[in-house]
């Protein structure tokens with residue numbers, strides 16, 4: 001049995017559970033029990049505040065965990081970061097009142113900066129030779145300048161909407177983060193073996209993320225052109241059609257490039273273009 005720490009509620013909770021479920025593991029959500037066993041895989045979930053996950057994993061209270069890289073860096077506990085998970089993407093940035101003019105980091109010399117990430121900020125300032133006053137606060141950091149408890153802030157930014165709503169502007173992007181799977185260093189034996197099985201499944205889930213299965217029909221003489229347009233995994237599958245002179249091409253395309261590829265294929269005479277969702281890419 002392996003124990004996985006997940007955020008009880010908040011930004012990472014739903015997607016963390018979704019990724020486990022996409023890996024075919026049946027688990028209950030945190031509304032019922034804070035420790036719950038999967039019914040079809042040797043895994044149990046321990047639901048925690050995200051701040052507590054790096055320590056729980058470093059201390060072996062949980063064997064693995066899903067948490068933002070920002071929390072891992074801030075807490076500084078020794079854990080292995082096994083895999084980035086592609087969600088919870090954000091950055092931690094320095095922001096100042098929008099009316100202020102800003103040239104460079106020297107702006108922050110002698111200023112009071114409110115943050116929930118004093119260690120990341122402290123290291124950043126030290127390595128840039130900035131001496132400032134770091135005020136640690138647990139939440140609602142963006143309001144600190146307006147109520148006079150700080151001159152600037154260092155906090156999580158994603159869309160930037162919260163900064164704008166609070167009359168602030170982002171001036172330095174310091175740390176980029178996303179959710180990651182972390183583990184107690186040196187997990188071996190039975191736990192190591194269960195972890196490999198889990199990583200194998202998560203890899204398949206991750207690879208299929210944002211990917212579509214594309215099927216087109218195309219005249220035989222255009223196959224080479226079509227293949228050069230398709231980004232495909234290896235080379236795309238080409239199948240003959242019952243209709244003479246035509247064939248069907250199947251391949252996997254990233255969602256980001258889908259419409260461009262479809263447009264280019266149409267332009268060279270592709271027809272019957274089907275886009276299907278891709279369940280898993282095991283390889």
Ligand SMILES: Nc1ncnc2c1ncn2[C@@H]1O[C@H](COP(=O)(O)OP(=O)(O)OP(=O)(O)O)[C@@H](O)[C@H]1O
Pocket residue numbers: 007008009010011012048049050051067068069070071088089090156157158159177178179
């Ligand atoms: N706006 C955002 N966009 C994307 N990811 C975010 C955003 N805000 C936070 N995150 C990521 O999600 C993590 C959890 O954020 P959340 O706001 O749920 O934390 P919290 O309030 O500290 O929760 P907890 O109650 O578990 O301590 C952050 O540490 C960060 O990695």
Ligand SMILES: O=P(O)(O)OC[C@H]1O[C@H](OP(=O)(O)OP(=O)(O)O)[C@H](O)[C@@H]1O
Pocket residue numbers: 011139140142155156157158159160161162163
């Ligand atoms: O740039 P934005 O897209 O506006 O996102 C940034 C905000 O998101 C997070 O807060 P969240 O909404 O999770 O609430 P919290 O402060 O209660 O954790 C973070 O603490 C910022 O305040």
Ligand SMILES: [Mg+2]
Pocket residue numbers: 049050051
């Ligand atoms: Mg927290």
